[in-house]
Amino acid sequence: MTSADSPDLDLSRRLNSGLKRVASAHGVDAVLLATATAAKELADAAGLCAVTADSSHCVISTPDNSSVSTLDGGSSLHRLITSAAAAGEAIVQHRPQMEVELPSGRRILAETLLTVPVGVESGYLGLAFFWRDGVTPSAARLIVLPGLAWTCCLALRAQQHEARLQESRVEQQAQTHEIQHRARNLLATVRSIIRRSGQTSESPEEYASHLEARISALARTQGALTIDQHSGPELEDLIRAELTANAVTDGQFVIAGPSWRMAPRAAETMALTLHELTMNALKFGAFTVPDGRLAVSWSIEALPAPTLRWRWIESNIQIAQATPSRRGFGRELIERLLPYELGAVTRLTIADSGVRCEIDLPINERTAAHVDGA
Structure with a gap:
C-alpha cells in the first residue's frame, strides 16, 4: 500500500x-x-x-x-x-x-x-x-x-x-378476532333457531319449512354484512330484502325512515325479527288479502338517550283470532331476545285490525355501525 x-x-x-x-x-x-x-x-x-x-x-x-x-x-x-x-x-x-x-x-x-x-x-x-x-x-x-x-x-x-x-399484522389480528367473534355469535343464533323451531313446530314438515326459511333469512343478512362489512347494512335494505324474498308486492307496503346502518349482531337479530313478522303477515295478517297494507317506519330521537323508534303497523285486515294459541318463535324474538341482547323496549300487539310491533332500540356500539354518525 x-x-x-x-x-x-x-x-x-x-x-x-x-x-x-x-x-x-x-x-x-x-x-x-x-x-x-x-x-x-x-x-x-x-x-x-x-x-x-x-x-x-x-x-x-x-x-x-x-x-x-x-x-x-x-x-x-x-x-x-x-x-x-x-x-x-x-x-x-x-x-x-x-x-x-x-x-x-x-x-x-x-x-x-x-x-x-x-x-x-x-x-x-x-x-x-x-x-x-x-x-x-x-x-x-x-x-x-x-x-x-x-x-x-x-x-x-x-x-x-x-x-x-406491522399495521397489516395488527389489522389482520383484529379482523381474525372479529371473524371468530361473529362466528361464535352466528353459531349461537343458529342453535337458538334450531331449538326454538323444534319447540314451536307441530310436525316434522313444519319444522323443516320454518328452519329453512329462518336460516335463509339469516344467510341474506350475512350476505349484506359481507358487502357492508365496514359500514354495516342499511336498515331499509334489510326490510326490503325480506319483503322481496317473500314476493310481497310494492303496493302493499310503505317504508319510511332516515338512513341508519346497523352493527352486525343487531342486524342479524333484526333480520330474524323481520322474517317472523313477514311470515306472520303472509299467513294471518296484512298480506293474506289484496287490500291489506303494511307501514314500516322509524325515527331517531333523543329521549333520555339516543334511540331508534321502529314501527311495524298492519292495516285493512280482520284477524279472526287475536290471541295465539301458543307462544311462537317470533314473539320470543321480539319480547325476550331483543330486550336481552340489544336492550330494546318492545311492544307486540295482535289485534283484530292487524299486528302492531314497536321497538325502541338504544343507539350504541351494539346496535349502530357508527354511533357518532347516528
Missing part, C-alpha cells in the same frame, strides 16, 4: 461503516441520525435536514447531541432544500450566516448545503447535509455523500415498509 492510497482507503472504510449503521438502524429517527453521524465522520458535516414529500415540514438531525427535530415548513432552510431537490441533481449552495432555530430554542448555523434529491418513495423530497463555521467540504468528500443519501433513502423506504407490515 502506498502513502497516496491511505486516505482513500480510510475514507472507504469509514463509508462502509457508515452505510452499515444506516442500513441496520431501526426507526425513521434512528436512520436519519445514523446518516447525519456518518456524514460528520466522512465530511465533517454539522447535520442533516430532510424535507418530507408533501413539503409540509422538514426533519433536522444533528449528530453532536444525537437529536432529531421536526421543523414547520416555510423556513429558509426548508425553501432552499425544496428548490434544490426540484432540480433533480445534487447541488451545493452557500448561505453565509443562515441560522436555523430548533423547537428547543437552540439556534444553529447552516451556511453550506449539499442537497441530494431522493424521490418521494422514501417519504422525502431531498436530503441536505449542512456545514457551519465557514467549513467547505472538499470535492472528494462531496462525492461520497450522495451515495450515503441514497442509502438513507432505501433505509427510510424499508422502515416505511416495515411499519406498513
Whole structure:
C-alpha cells in the first residue's frame, strides 16, 4: 500500500461503516441520525435536514447531541432544500450566516448545503447535509455523500415498509378476532333457531319449512354484512330484502325512515325479527288479502338517550283470532331476545285490525355501525 492510497482507503472504510449503521438502524429517527453521524465522520458535516414529500415540514438531525427535530415548513432552510431537490441533481449552495432555530430554542448555523434529491418513495423530497463555521467540504468528500443519501433513502423506504407490515399484522389480528367473534355469535343464533323451531313446530314438515326459511333469512343478512362489512347494512335494505324474498308486492307496503346502518349482531337479530313478522303477515295478517297494507317506519330521537323508534303497523285486515294459541318463535324474538341482547323496549300487539310491533332500540356500539354518525 502506498502513502497516496491511505486516505482513500480510510475514507472507504469509514463509508462502509457508515452505510452499515444506516442500513441496520431501526426507526425513521434512528436512520436519519445514523446518516447525519456518518456524514460528520466522512465530511465533517454539522447535520442533516430532510424535507418530507408533501413539503409540509422538514426533519433536522444533528449528530453532536444525537437529536432529531421536526421543523414547520416555510423556513429558509426548508425553501432552499425544496428548490434544490426540484432540480433533480445534487447541488451545493452557500448561505453565509443562515441560522436555523430548533423547537428547543437552540439556534444553529447552516451556511453550506449539499442537497441530494431522493424521490418521494422514501417519504422525502431531498436530503441536505449542512456545514457551519465557514467549513467547505472538499470535492472528494462531496462525492461520497450522495451515495450515503441514497442509502438513507432505501433505509427510510424499508422502515416505511416495515411499519406498513406491522399495521397489516395488527389489522389482520383484529379482523381474525372479529371473524371468530361473529362466528361464535352466528353459531349461537343458529342453535337458538334450531331449538326454538323444534319447540314451536307441530310436525316434522313444519319444522323443516320454518328452519329453512329462518336460516335463509339469516344467510341474506350475512350476505349484506359481507358487502357492508365496514359500514354495516342499511336498515331499509334489510326490510326490503325480506319483503322481496317473500314476493310481497310494492303496493302493499310503505317504508319510511332516515338512513341508519346497523352493527352486525343487531342486524342479524333484526333480520330474524323481520322474517317472523313477514311470515306472520303472509299467513294471518296484512298480506293474506289484496287490500291489506303494511307501514314500516322509524325515527331517531333523543329521549333520555339516543334511540331508534321502529314501527311495524298492519292495516285493512280482520284477524279472526287475536290471541295465539301458543307462544311462537317470533314473539320470543321480539319480547325476550331483543330486550336481552340489544336492550330494546318492545311492544307486540295482535289485534283484530292487524299486528302492531314497536321497538325502541338504544343507539350504541351494539346496535349502530357508527354511533357518532347516528
